[in-house]
Amino acid sequence: MQQTPPPYHPPIAPPIEWIGPAESGHLRLLDQTQLPITTTYLDCTTTQHIWDAIKRLVVRGAPAIGITAAYGLVIASQTPPPNSPLAALSPEDRFQKSCDYLATSRPTAVNLFWAIDRLRKLPDHSPAALLAEAKKIHEEDRKMCHAIGQHALDYLLQHITPHTNRPLTFHTHCNAGALATGGIGTATAPMYLAHEQNIPIRIFADETRPLLQGSRLTAFELQSAGIDVTLICDDMAAHVMQQKLIDLVIVGADRIAANGDAANKIGTYNLAVLAKHHNIPFFVAAPSSTFDLSLSDGSHIPIEERASNEITQGFGNQTAPNNIKTYSPAFDVTPHALITALITERGIIPKPNTQSVTAHLS
Numbered sequence: 001m002q003q004t005p006p007p008y009h010p011p012i013a014p015p016i017e018w019i020g021p022a023e024s025g026h027l028r029l030l031d032q033t034q035l036p037i038t039t040t041y042l043d044c045t046t047t048q049h050i051w052d053a054i055k056r057l058v059v060r061g062a063p064a065i066g067i068t069a070a071y072g073l074v075i076a077s078q079t080p081p082p083n084s085p086l087a088a089l090s091p092e093d094r095f096q097k098s099c100d101y102l103a104t105s106r107p108t109a110v111n112l113f114w115a116i117d118r119l120r121k122l123p124d125h126s127p128a129a130l131l132a133e134a135k136k137i138h139e140e141d142r143k144m145c146h147a148i149g150q151h152a153l154d155y156l157l158q159h160i161t162p163h164t165n166r167p168l169t170f171h172t173h174c175n176a177g178a179l180a181t182g183g184i185g186t187a188t189a190p191m192y193l194a195h196e197q198n199i200p201i202r203i204f205a206d207e208t209r210p211l212l213q214g215s216r217l218t219a220f221e222l223q224s225a226g227i228d229v230t231l232i233c234d235d236m237a238a239h240v241m242q243q244k245l246i247d248l249v250i251v252g253a254d255r256i257a258a259n260g261d262a263a264n265k266i267g268t269y270n271l272a273v274l275a276k277h278h279n280i281p282f283f284v285a286a287p288s289s290t291f292d293l294s295l296s297d298g299s300h301i302p303i304e305e306r307a308s309n310e311i312t313q314g315f316g317n318q319t320a321p322n323n324i325k326t327y328s329p330a331f332d333v334t335p336h337a338l339i340t341a342l343i344t345e346r347g348i349i350p351k352p353n354t355q356s357v358t359a360h361l362s
Protein backbone atom coordinates (compact mmCIF):
# COMPACT_ATOMS: atom_id res chain seq x y z
CA MET A 1 0.00 0.00 0.00
CA GLN A 2 1.38 3.39 -0.97
CA GLN A 3 2.59 5.28 2.08
CA THR A 4 1.07 8.78 2.43
CA PRO A 5 3.97 11.18 1.96
CA PRO A 6 5.12 13.04 5.07
CA PRO A 7 3.66 16.53 5.31
CA TYR A 8 5.66 18.99 3.24
CA HIS A 9 7.89 21.23 5.33
CA PRO A 10 10.16 23.90 3.90
CA PRO A 11 13.90 23.25 4.24
CA ILE A 12 14.32 25.63 7.15
CA ALA A 13 14.47 24.17 10.63
CA PRO A 14 11.20 24.12 12.59
CA PRO A 15 11.14 27.23 14.82
CA ILE A 16 9.83 25.38 17.88
CA GLU A 17 10.85 21.98 19.31
CA TRP A 18 10.14 20.35 22.70
CA ILE A 19 13.11 18.37 23.99
CA GLY A 20 12.85 15.62 26.65
CA PRO A 21 10.17 14.32 29.04
CA ALA A 22 7.37 16.49 30.42
CA GLU A 23 8.76 16.66 33.95
CA SER A 24 12.29 17.77 32.98
CA GLY A 25 12.22 18.71 29.31
CA HIS A 26 12.67 22.15 27.80
CA LEU A 27 11.80 24.15 24.69
CA ARG A 28 14.32 24.73 21.89
CA LEU A 29 13.58 27.82 19.80
CA LEU A 30 15.18 28.85 16.52
CA ASP A 31 16.43 32.36 17.35
CA GLN A 32 14.73 34.40 14.63
CA THR A 33 16.51 37.61 15.69
CA GLN A 34 19.71 36.09 14.23
CA LEU A 35 18.20 35.10 10.86
CA PRO A 36 19.11 35.09 8.06
CA ILE A 37 22.76 35.44 9.02
CA THR A 38 23.07 32.63 11.53
CA THR A 39 20.96 29.66 12.54
CA THR A 40 21.20 29.52 16.33
CA TYR A 41 18.92 28.02 18.96
CA LEU A 42 17.76 29.14 22.38
CA ASP A 43 17.14 26.44 25.01
CA CYS A 44 14.36 27.71 27.28
CA THR A 45 14.19 26.05 30.70
CA THR A 46 12.22 28.68 32.64
CA THR A 47 9.03 30.67 32.15
CA GLN A 48 11.20 33.79 32.14
CA HIS A 49 13.15 32.44 29.18
CA ILE A 50 9.87 31.92 27.33
CA TRP A 51 8.57 35.38 28.18
CA ASP A 52 11.82 36.99 26.99
CA ALA A 53 11.82 34.92 23.78
CA ILE A 54 8.30 36.08 22.88
CA LYS A 55 9.00 39.71 23.85
CA ARG A 56 12.28 39.89 21.88
CA LEU A 57 10.77 38.14 18.83
CA VAL A 58 13.14 35.19 19.14
CA VAL A 59 9.91 33.42 18.30
CA ARG A 60 7.13 35.44 16.69
CA GLY A 61 4.01 35.12 14.59
CA ALA A 62 0.60 34.61 16.16
CA PRO A 63 0.35 30.79 15.92
CA ALA A 64 4.02 30.30 16.89
CA ILE A 65 3.54 32.55 19.93
CA GLY A 66 0.52 30.49 21.03
CA ILE A 67 2.37 27.19 20.58
CA THR A 68 5.39 28.56 22.47
CA ALA A 69 3.24 29.79 25.37
CA ALA A 70 1.63 26.36 25.62
CA TYR A 71 5.03 24.69 25.94
CA GLY A 72 6.04 27.47 28.35
CA LEU A 73 3.26 26.38 30.69
CA VAL A 74 4.66 22.84 30.68
CA ILE A 75 7.93 24.31 31.98
CA ALA A 76 5.94 26.35 34.52
CA SER A 77 4.35 23.16 35.86
CA GLN A 78 7.71 21.43 36.45
CA THR A 79 9.16 21.27 39.98
CA PRO A 80 11.37 24.37 40.36
CA PRO A 81 14.86 24.29 41.92
CA PRO A 82 14.62 24.36 45.75
CA ASN A 83 16.27 27.81 45.90
CA SER A 84 13.75 29.29 43.42
CA PRO A 85 11.17 31.75 44.85
CA LEU A 86 8.59 29.68 42.96
CA ALA A 87 9.37 26.70 45.21
CA ALA A 88 7.34 28.35 47.98
CA LEU A 89 4.19 28.24 45.84
CA SER A 90 1.87 25.31 45.37
CA PRO A 91 2.03 23.75 41.88
CA GLU A 92 -1.39 25.23 41.01
CA ASP A 93 -0.44 28.70 42.21
CA ARG A 94 2.79 28.44 40.21
CA PHE A 95 0.83 27.44 37.12
CA GLN A 96 -1.75 30.24 37.45
CA LYS A 97 0.92 32.89 38.08
CA SER A 98 2.80 31.67 35.01
CA CYS A 99 -0.34 31.90 32.89
CA ASP A 100 -0.81 35.50 33.99
CA TYR A 101 2.87 36.28 33.46
CA LEU A 102 3.14 34.84 29.94
CA ALA A 103 -0.02 36.77 29.01
CA THR A 104 1.93 40.03 29.55
CA SER A 105 4.60 39.24 26.94
CA ARG A 106 2.81 40.73 23.87
CA PRO A 107 -0.75 42.11 23.61
CA THR A 108 -1.94 41.78 20.01
CA ALA A 109 -1.70 38.16 18.82
CA VAL A 110 -4.81 36.53 20.25
CA ASN A 111 -3.28 33.04 19.86
CA LEU A 112 -1.18 33.74 22.97
CA PHE A 113 -4.28 34.16 25.14
CA TRP A 114 -6.18 31.43 23.29
CA ALA A 115 -3.43 28.89 24.05
CA ILE A 116 -3.09 29.96 27.70
CA ASP A 117 -6.85 29.74 28.21
CA ARG A 118 -6.98 26.35 26.52
CA LEU A 119 -4.40 24.91 28.94
CA ARG A 120 -5.94 26.73 31.91
CA LYS A 121 -9.25 24.99 31.21
CA LEU A 122 -7.70 21.51 31.45
CA PRO A 123 -8.73 19.60 34.57
CA ASP A 124 -5.17 18.34 35.02
CA HIS A 125 -2.25 20.83 35.16
CA SER A 126 0.45 18.20 35.52
CA PRO A 127 3.47 18.44 33.18
CA ALA A 128 2.36 15.33 31.28
CA ALA A 129 -1.19 16.58 30.69
CA LEU A 130 0.00 20.05 29.68
CA LEU A 131 2.66 18.66 27.33
CA ALA A 132 0.10 16.43 25.64
CA GLU A 133 -2.15 19.45 25.02
CA ALA A 134 0.73 21.65 23.87
CA LYS A 135 1.74 18.99 21.36
CA LYS A 136 -1.90 18.76 20.21
CA ILE A 137 -1.99 22.53 19.64
CA HIS A 138 1.28 22.28 17.72
CA GLU A 139 0.06 19.42 15.51
CA GLU A 140 -3.35 21.05 14.96
CA ASP A 141 -1.59 24.20 13.76
CA ARG A 142 0.59 22.21 11.37
CA LYS A 143 -2.56 20.69 9.87
CA MET A 144 -4.39 24.04 9.82
CA CYS A 145 -1.55 25.62 7.85
CA HIS A 146 -1.78 22.86 5.25
CA ALA A 147 -5.57 23.21 5.01
CA ILE A 148 -5.29 27.00 4.68
CA GLY A 149 -2.76 26.47 1.91
CA GLN A 150 -4.96 24.08 -0.05
CA HIS A 151 -8.11 26.21 0.30
CA ALA A 152 -6.14 29.30 -0.70
CA LEU A 153 -4.44 27.69 -3.68
CA ASP A 154 -7.67 26.18 -4.99
CA TYR A 155 -9.42 29.55 -4.68
CA LEU A 156 -6.60 31.57 -6.24
CA LEU A 157 -6.21 29.23 -9.21
CA GLN A 158 -9.96 29.39 -9.80
CA HIS A 159 -10.46 33.13 -9.36
CA ILE A 160 -7.19 34.91 -10.18
CA THR A 161 -5.89 35.14 -13.75
CA PRO A 162 -2.26 36.28 -13.93
CA HIS A 163 -1.26 38.76 -16.58
CA THR A 164 -0.19 37.05 -19.77
CA ASN A 165 3.30 35.58 -20.03
CA ARG A 166 4.04 35.56 -16.33
CA PRO A 167 3.42 33.30 -13.32
CA LEU A 168 0.77 34.03 -10.72
CA THR A 169 2.43 36.80 -8.72
CA PHE A 170 1.85 37.38 -5.01
CA HIS A 171 2.77 40.33 -2.83
CA THR A 172 3.22 39.52 0.85
CA HIS A 173 4.14 41.53 3.94
CA CYS A 174 6.06 40.64 7.10
CA ASN A 175 6.40 36.91 7.75
CA ALA A 176 3.36 34.68 7.96
CA GLY A 177 5.44 31.69 7.03
CA ALA A 178 6.79 28.47 8.45
CA LEU A 179 8.74 30.66 10.89
CA ALA A 180 5.50 32.13 12.26
CA THR A 181 3.56 28.92 12.71
CA GLY A 182 3.70 25.23 13.50
CA GLY A 183 3.57 24.31 9.82
CA ILE A 184 4.01 25.81 6.35
CA GLY A 185 2.67 29.20 7.37
CA THR A 186 -0.60 30.94 6.61
CA ALA A 187 0.08 33.49 3.86
CA THR A 188 2.95 31.36 2.58
CA ALA A 189 1.00 28.09 2.72
CA PRO A 190 -0.42 28.39 -0.84
CA MET A 191 3.03 29.39 -2.06
CA TYR A 192 4.65 26.23 -0.66
CA LEU A 193 1.86 24.01 -1.98
CA ALA A 194 2.02 25.62 -5.44
CA HIS A 195 5.78 25.09 -5.45
CA GLU A 196 5.36 21.47 -4.35
CA GLN A 197 2.79 20.96 -7.16
CA ASN A 198 5.06 22.63 -9.76
CA ILE A 199 2.60 25.47 -10.31
CA PRO A 200 4.62 28.51 -11.49
CA ILE A 201 4.42 31.40 -9.01
CA ARG A 202 6.41 34.55 -8.23
CA ILE A 203 6.50 36.32 -4.87
CA PHE A 204 7.24 39.96 -4.08
CA ALA A 205 8.14 40.19 -0.39
CA ASP A 206 8.61 43.59 1.17
CA GLU A 207 11.17 44.25 3.88
CA THR A 208 8.63 45.23 6.57
CA ARG A 209 10.30 47.89 8.62
CA PRO A 210 11.26 48.38 11.37
CA LEU A 211 12.12 44.75 12.28
CA LEU A 212 12.42 43.49 8.70
CA GLN A 213 10.55 40.21 9.09
CA GLY A 214 10.01 40.30 5.32
CA SER A 215 13.63 40.58 4.24
CA ARG A 216 15.13 38.62 7.16
CA LEU A 217 12.55 35.86 7.38
CA THR A 218 10.15 35.57 4.42
CA ALA A 219 12.79 36.13 1.75
CA PHE A 220 15.03 33.67 3.64
CA GLU A 221 12.51 30.87 3.98
CA LEU A 222 11.08 31.18 0.46
CA GLN A 223 14.53 31.36 -1.15
CA SER A 224 15.64 28.37 0.95
CA ALA A 225 12.69 26.46 -0.52
CA GLY A 226 13.67 27.40 -4.07
CA ILE A 227 10.66 29.67 -4.57
CA ASP A 228 11.00 32.67 -6.93
CA VAL A 229 11.01 35.54 -4.42
CA THR A 230 11.90 39.18 -5.06
CA LEU A 231 12.65 41.52 -2.16
CA ILE A 232 11.43 45.12 -2.32
CA CYS A 233 11.35 48.03 0.11
CA ASP A 234 8.03 48.76 1.79
CA ASP A 235 7.67 52.05 -0.10
CA MET A 236 7.93 50.30 -3.50
CA ALA A 237 4.56 48.56 -3.14
CA ALA A 238 2.54 51.25 -4.93
CA HIS A 239 4.98 51.32 -7.85
CA VAL A 240 4.97 47.55 -8.44
CA MET A 241 1.17 47.57 -8.29
CA GLN A 242 0.98 50.49 -10.71
CA GLN A 243 3.34 48.57 -13.06
CA LYS A 244 0.77 45.71 -12.97
CA LEU A 245 3.37 43.30 -11.57
CA ILE A 246 1.08 42.02 -8.79
CA ASP A 247 -1.93 39.70 -9.17
CA LEU A 248 -2.84 39.46 -5.48
CA VAL A 249 -1.79 40.44 -2.00
CA ILE A 250 -1.86 37.83 0.77
CA VAL A 251 -0.89 38.42 4.40
CA GLY A 252 -1.31 36.78 7.80
CA ALA A 253 -3.08 38.13 10.86
CA ASP A 254 -2.56 38.45 14.59
CA ARG A 255 -6.15 38.99 15.62
CA ILE A 256 -9.36 39.11 13.56
CA ALA A 257 -12.51 40.65 15.06
CA ALA A 258 -16.03 39.29 14.61
CA ASN A 259 -16.74 41.57 11.62
CA GLY A 260 -13.56 40.49 9.80
CA ASP A 261 -11.40 43.52 10.63
CA ALA A 262 -7.86 42.12 10.77
CA ALA A 263 -4.88 43.26 12.82
CA ASN A 264 -1.56 42.46 11.21
CA LYS A 265 1.96 43.85 11.02
CA ILE A 266 2.19 47.61 10.64
CA GLY A 267 2.05 48.50 6.96
CA THR A 268 -0.61 45.94 6.12
CA TYR A 269 -3.35 48.58 6.04
CA ASN A 270 -1.22 50.60 3.60
CA LEU A 271 -1.13 47.60 1.26
CA ALA A 272 -4.89 47.05 1.57
CA VAL A 273 -5.59 50.65 0.56
CA LEU A 274 -3.14 50.43 -2.33
CA ALA A 275 -4.61 47.12 -3.46
CA LYS A 276 -8.10 48.63 -3.46
CA HIS A 277 -6.90 51.58 -5.51
CA HIS A 278 -5.27 49.26 -8.05
CA ASN A 279 -8.16 46.78 -8.06
CA ILE A 280 -5.89 43.98 -6.79
CA PRO A 281 -7.47 41.25 -4.62
CA PHE A 282 -6.36 41.39 -0.96
CA PHE A 283 -6.45 38.19 1.14
CA VAL A 284 -5.87 37.51 4.83
CA ALA A 285 -4.95 33.94 5.75
CA ALA A 286 -5.28 32.81 9.36
CA PRO A 287 -6.33 29.79 11.42
CA SER A 288 -9.55 29.91 13.43
CA SER A 289 -7.40 30.32 16.56
CA THR A 290 -6.59 33.87 15.37
CA PHE A 291 -10.22 35.02 15.48
CA ASP A 292 -11.49 36.91 18.53
CA LEU A 293 -15.29 36.89 18.33
CA SER A 294 -15.47 38.73 21.67
CA LEU A 295 -14.50 41.87 19.75
CA SER A 296 -17.23 43.29 17.50
CA ASP A 297 -14.75 45.16 15.32
CA GLY A 298 -11.07 45.95 14.93
CA SER A 299 -11.15 49.17 16.94
CA HIS A 300 -11.03 47.04 20.10
CA ILE A 301 -7.86 45.12 19.13
CA PRO A 302 -4.94 46.11 21.41
CA ILE A 303 -2.04 47.41 19.33
CA GLU A 304 1.44 46.75 20.69
CA GLU A 305 3.82 49.68 20.76
CA ARG A 306 7.48 48.81 20.65
CA ALA A 307 10.74 50.42 21.71
CA SER A 308 12.17 53.48 20.05
CA ASN A 309 15.52 51.84 19.29
CA GLU A 310 13.85 49.38 16.93
CA ILE A 311 13.34 52.39 14.66
CA THR A 312 16.44 54.46 15.44
CA GLN A 313 19.02 51.68 15.79
CA GLY A 314 17.59 48.87 13.79
CA PHE A 315 20.08 46.01 13.80
CA GLY A 316 22.94 48.06 15.11
CA ASN A 317 23.10 51.13 12.91
CA GLN A 318 22.15 54.51 14.35
CA THR A 319 19.82 55.93 11.69
CA ALA A 320 18.24 58.85 13.57
CA PRO A 321 19.30 61.69 15.88
CA ASN A 322 19.81 60.82 19.55
CA ASN A 323 16.70 61.23 21.71
CA ILE A 324 14.44 61.72 18.70
CA LYS A 325 10.78 61.16 19.54
CA THR A 326 9.33 58.03 17.87
CA TYR A 327 6.00 56.27 17.62
CA SER A 328 6.20 52.56 16.81
CA PRO A 329 2.87 50.72 16.60
CA ALA A 330 3.77 47.13 15.72
CA PHE A 331 0.39 46.41 14.08
CA ASP A 332 -2.44 48.11 12.25
CA VAL A 333 -6.03 47.10 11.52
CA THR A 334 -7.33 46.52 8.02
CA PRO A 335 -11.10 47.12 7.79
CA HIS A 336 -13.03 44.10 6.53
CA ALA A 337 -14.34 46.18 3.61
CA LEU A 338 -10.81 46.19 2.13
CA ILE A 339 -10.43 42.41 2.43
CA THR A 340 -11.44 40.40 -0.64
CA ALA A 341 -11.61 37.21 1.42
CA LEU A 342 -10.45 35.70 4.67
CA ILE A 343 -8.93 32.22 4.30
CA THR A 344 -8.98 29.74 7.19
CA GLU A 345 -8.43 26.00 7.60
CA ARG A 346 -12.20 25.64 7.11
CA GLY A 347 -12.35 27.49 3.79
CA ILE A 348 -12.95 30.92 2.29
CA ILE A 349 -14.96 33.87 3.67
CA PRO A 350 -15.51 36.19 0.68
CA LYS A 351 -16.32 39.85 1.50
CA PRO A 352 -16.15 39.12 5.25
CA ASN A 353 -18.65 40.67 7.65
CA THR A 354 -20.03 39.80 11.06
CA GLN A 355 -22.65 37.45 9.65
CA SER A 356 -20.28 35.52 7.35
CA VAL A 357 -17.43 35.35 9.90
CA THR A 358 -19.57 34.07 12.75
CA ALA A 359 -21.34 31.58 10.46
CA HIS A 360 -17.97 30.32 9.17
CA LEU A 361 -16.67 29.71 12.68
CA SER A 362 -19.83 28.29 14.26
Ligand SMILES: CSC[C@H]1O[C@H](OP(=O)(O)O)[C@H](O)[C@@H]1O
Pocket residue numbers: 060061062063173174175176177180181185186187213251252253254264265266330
Ligand atom coordinates in the same frame (compact mmCIF):
# COMPACT_ATOMS: atom_id res chain seq x y z
C1 LIG B 1 1.00 33.78 10.92
S1 LIG B 1 0.84 35.11 11.98
C2 LIG B 1 2.18 36.09 11.46
C3 LIG B 1 1.99 37.53 11.82
O1 LIG B 1 2.74 37.86 13.00
C4 LIG B 1 3.66 38.87 12.64
O2 LIG B 1 3.94 39.77 13.66
P1 LIG B 1 5.28 39.58 14.57
O3 LIG B 1 6.39 39.21 13.64
O4 LIG B 1 5.45 40.92 15.25
O5 LIG B 1 4.92 38.48 15.55
C5 LIG B 1 3.00 39.57 11.48
O6 LIG B 1 1.93 40.39 11.91
C6 LIG B 1 2.52 38.38 10.72
O7 LIG B 1 1.58 38.62 9.72
